[in-house]
Amino acid sequence: MADKKVTLEIKRQASPDDPAVWETFELDWRPGMNVITAIMDIAANPVTADGHPTTPVTYDCNCLEEICGSCAMRINGKARMACSALLDNLDQPIRLEPLSKFPLVRDLQVDRSVLFENLKAVKAWIPIDGTYDLGSGPRVFPQQQEVNYPLSNCISCTCCMEVCPQFNIDTGFVGAATIAQVKLFNNHPTGSVLKEERLRALAGDGGIQECGFAQNCVEVCPKQIPLTSAISDVSRDVILQKAKDFLRS
Amino acid sequence: MATPRIIVVGGGLAGLAAVIKIAEAGGTVDLFSIVPVKRSHSVCAQGGINAAKNLKGEGDTTDKHFDDTIYGGDFLANQPPVKAMCEAAPAIIDLLDRMGVPFNRTPEGLLDFRRFGGTLYNRTAFAGATTGQQLLYALDEQVRRYESEGKVKKYEGWEFLSAVLDSKGAARGITALDLRAMELRSFPADAIIIATGGAGAIFGKSTNSVICTGSAQSALFQQGAYYANGEFIQVHPTCIPGEDKLRLMSESARGEGGRVWVPRTPGDPRPVKQIPASERFYFLEEWYPKYGNLVPRDVATRAIHKVVYQLGLGLDGQPMVYLDLTHIDRATLNRKLEGILEIYEKFVGVDPRDEPMKIFPGVHYTMGGLWVDVNQMTNIPGLFAAGECEYQYHGANRLGANSLLSCIFGGFVSGPNALRYAKGLEGPEGDGGHAAELARQAEINSKLLNNVGTENPFKLWRELGQTMTEHVTVIRFNKGLKEADEKVIELIERYKNVNLSDRSQWANTSFAFARQLKNMLELSRVIAQGALLRDESRGAHYKPDFPNRNDEKFLKTTKASFTGAVAGPRFEYEEVDTQFIKPRPRNYDAAK
Numbered sequence A: 001m002a003d004k005k006v007t008l009e010i011k012r013q014a015s016p017d018d019p020a021v022w023e024t025f026e027l028d029w030r031p032g033m034n035v036i037t038a039i040m041d042i043a044a045n046p047v048t049a050d051g052h053p054t055t056p057v058t059y060d061c062n063c064l065e066e067i068c069g070s071c072a073m074r075i076n077g078k079a080r081m082a083c084s085a086l087l088d089n090l091d092q093p094i095r096l097e098p099l100s101k102f103p104l105v106r107d108l109q110v111d112r113s114v115l116f117e118n119l120k121a122v123k124a125w126i127p128i129d130g131t132y133d134l135g136s137g138p139r140v141f142p143q144q145q146e147v148n149y150p151l152s153n154c155i156s157c158t159c160c161m162e163v164c165p166q167f168n169i170d171t172g173f174v175g176a177a178t179i180a181q182v183k184l185f186n187n188h189p190t191g192s193v194l195k196e197e198r199l200r201a202l203a204g205d206g207g208i209q210e211c212g213f214a215q216n217c218v219e220v221c222p223k224q225i226p227l228t229s230a231i232s233d234v235s236r237d238v239i240l241q242k243a244k245d246f247l248r249s
Numbered sequence B: 001m002a003t004p005r006i007i008v009v010g011g012g013l014a015g016l017a018a019v020i021k022i023a024e025a026g027g028t029v030d031l032f033s034i035v036p037v038k039r040s041h042s043v044c045a046q047g048g049i050n051a052a053k054n055l056k057g058e059g060d061t062t063d064k065h066f067d068d069t070i071y072g073g074d075f076l077a078n079q080p081p082v083k084a085m086c087e088a089a090p091a092i093i094d095l096l097d098r099m100g101v102p103f104n105r106t107p108e109g110l111l112d113f114r115r116f117g118g119t120l121y122n123r124t125a126f127a128g129a130t131t132g133q134q135l136l137y138a139l140d141e142q143v144r145r146y147e148s149e150g151k152v153k154k155y156e157g158w159e160f161l162s163a164v165l166d167s168k169g170a171a172r173g174i175t176a177l178d179l180r181a182m183e184l185r186s187f188p189a190d191a192i193i194i195a196t197g198g199a200g201a202i203f204g205k206s207t208n209s210v211i212c213t214g215s216a217q218s219a220l221f222q223q224g225a226y227y228a229n230g231e232f233i234q235v236h237p238t239c240i241p242g243e244d245k246l247r248l249m250s251e252s253a254r255g256e257g258g259r260v261w262v263p264r265t266p267g268d269p270r271p272v273k274q275i276p277a278s279e280r281f282y283f284l285e286e287w288y289p290k291y292g293n294l295v296p297r298d299v300a301t302r303a304i305h306k307v308v309y310q311l312g313l314g315l316d317g318q319p320m321v322y323l324d325l326t327h328i329d330r331a332t333l334n335r336k337l338e339g340i341l342e343i344y345e346k347f348v349g350v351d352p353r354d355e356p357m358k359i360f361p362g363v364h365y366t367m368g369g370l371w372v373d374v375n376q377m378t379n380i381p382g383l384f385a386a387g388e389c390e391y392q393y394h395g396a397n398r399l400g401a402n403s404l405l406s407c408i409f410g411g412f413v414s415g416p417n418a419l420r421y422a423k424g425l426e427g428p429e430g431d432g433g434h435a436a437e438l439a440r441q442a443e444i445n446s447k448l449l450n451n452v453g454t455e456n457p458f459k460l461w462r463e464l465g466q467t468m469t470e471h472v473t474v475i476r477f478n479k480g481l482k483e484a485d486e487k488v489i490e491l492i493e494r495y496k497n498v499n500l501s502d503r504s505q506w507a508n509t510s511f512a513f514a515r516q517l518k519n520m521l522e523l524s525r526v527i528a529q530g531a532l533l534r535d536e537s538r539g540a541h542y543k544p545d546f547p548n549r550n551d552e553k554f555l556k557t558t559k560a561s562f563t564g565a566v567a568g569p570r571f572e573y574e575e576v577d578t579q580f581i582k583p584r585p586r587n588y589d590a591a592k
Helices: A035-044 A113-120 A142-151 A174-187 A191-201 A218-222 A227-248 B011-025 B062-072 B079-096 B133-150 B214-223 B283-287 B297-310 B329-346 B401-424 B434-450 B457-471 B478-495 B509-533
Strands: A005-010 A021-028 A072-075 A078-081 A094-097 A103-108 B007-008 B028-033 B112-114 B122-125 B151-158 B158-165 B171-178 B184-188 B191-194 B233-240 B259-263 B321-323 B357-366 B383-385 B557-563 B570-575
Touching: A005 A035, A021 A035, A035 A094, A035 B457, A035 B509, A078 A218, A113 A142, A113 A174, A142 A174, A174 A191, A174 A227, A191 A227, A218 A227, B007 B011, B007 B171, B007 B401, B011 B028, B011 B133, B011 B401, B028 B158, B028 B191, B062 B079, B133 B151, B133 B401, B158 B184, B158 B214, B158 B434, B158 B509, B171 B191, B171 B434, B184 B434, B191 B401, B214 B509, B233 B297, B233 B329, B233 B509, B259 B283, B259 B297, B283 B297, B283 B457, B297 B321, B297 B357, B329 B357, B383 B401, B434 B509, B457 B478, B457 B509, B478 B509, B509 B570
Parallel strands: A005 A094, B007 B028, B007 B191, B028 B151, B191 B383
Antiparallel strands: A005 A021, A072 A078, A072 A094, B112 B122, B158 B171, B171 B184, B233 B357, B259 B321, B321 B357, B557 B570
16 A cells, blocks of 8 residues: 555646646555645645656645635536545546636636625625624524525635636626525525615626526535525516516616 | 724634724724635634523523633633623624524524533534634625725735834834735735734644644744743644544534543444443543533543543544444434534545544644733734734633634724724834835845755645644643754754745745745744743643642743744743632532
């Protein structure tokens, strides 16, 4: 067992302006290794399989327990979190690539700030009066909490956007994660005060009608968030809102 | 005068709480964070947040919460701020509830509470087993609201390097590094709040996130800030051992009835479920009948160590024990603990609803930190600290579910105090020290980038983690502590010979890591030497050669200051304010 090896092929790109190249690495296998461990091993000994010195791999990671949402990348072609990708469950050579739908920074690191901008656009917050002591919040029954909690588990990894055929520069589609957050905040008794504004934000170009119901999002979500049902619910509300706004005008 | 400008460094719970208070009061904030703030380490907190709301008819009070916290911390914490925190807790829960945190509910629609370690009351509000994530998101959303109103400007992907100090030694801004363009800049501010979390990375593998290096605290320590109680490091009893990190298995697993045990016969060959109750050693329940599996973390961690290393009862001879939830029905487990059970399932490949989990202690929380006064200000005027990076709420051992509370409370205290300080501040002499500090940082950067050597920074870090984990965690001997300090001196020497495998000026992670490593090394000495000097046992600090607490000599806050000398930091000791609760022996065999 001592000399068992794992082979990784990693797509490297020094900067957005540099050409992409593939590098192969051969590492000593240990039980329980995940993709992060492999990238850390490379940092401690940055040499390719054919003996060429190289640089440690630039990538995003933080918590390593699939809750911070940082380490999304394409592993053997599939968008997923690198921390929960155990090497023993992957076919070798293991191919690592950056997410393809976001501006590349370097190697496996991309810029996903578009999601945080989208959350701003749909006012994904509860408009509280202030932080001083105003007593307890509205009563929420467990049945309702059990609907909201899964939506609130979204880790902003953007895997759902990566795999969505409609998410690209041409459509400007906001993507499933943002739509699910609209459902979450519209569901909240205080949050619902901004419901109409949120629905209108999803009514135009890049809004919810861009969704083609490919359902890739729900399959890839590492948190099993019911994204497609959120999209249907919000879609219905957007149509109703459009009708209301039309009658009012 | 113009609106005061405050810098907050760190976008976890403490930092965001401070930002919200400042923005609400009309101030403007520049918020710096290595990662997008929504990815801060606070997301990892699992089990819940304490507040004596007394919604279970148990007669819980904020005074009892205060007493549990002081007693749990083995009387090392100054009592006034802890009392204030416990009294503020119920209103903080209400606020979080109003912000939309999806806390678990009772059938009547009220907040549900569960038990946690070191208390006999159901005092812990929770959102499944991902409470930290839910709390962080709620504050993140409020900050995003202020950001869209132009009151907050985020600098995500920037790493704090140092404070800018004026000719009188007051903080006038910071220097920071853009981790993409590798651009060094200084930013002016009237007051600065540091909220940069714990320092688990010093121990190599821990439950902490990758960014929890303590680098910012250490940089400030080296600029003259006191670092207090550095030797107090919490080792959490229940973690999943891993190759890249130790994953936390929340105390809430025991709060919901989880039981810790090993087979009475070493290497019992039977399948785990066929071992009858009489042949299972539920050692926490036997040794601590009143608190059972919910003794504080330092007590549980030492018990597991004893079972594994002294009694030789680790599972299959390995350093592991069972944490068993299999007697609880699946629906309850899914409703209350799903987040952590999924972690176990994903990373170990076994369903903990069917099979007991295999766990072992791991470095988890930094009780010590930057010294602050009751206003959360360090000894550097204008420099405040809040959250895990400061020292004042947990004494010698933190109780479970008090960290989220202390982060939010500390943020809420520091924000308005920083604003008040800034409003009374007069302009600096000259440029406030900006040009000089920028030049100092530029020189460090250029030296590091052009250094010709043979040492790989990641390998040096692994050596640091090994020696710190071996000598400066659960069981401490003076001989080992000296060895650890000598090893750190060796590593600091070898660091001079560091070689970056990457000399580029774009998203160079080796460069950023090498700078953090230097700071980790300096802070390690504060921890190891602080432990060496404290010849007693108190909370998480345990020396078999000095097994008792010694209030006469050591009921004191350790304060370390940087000297730059090879001998290491200078240590002095400060009286602990025990004005409300008289110190008494800490004993979890019985009710208090």
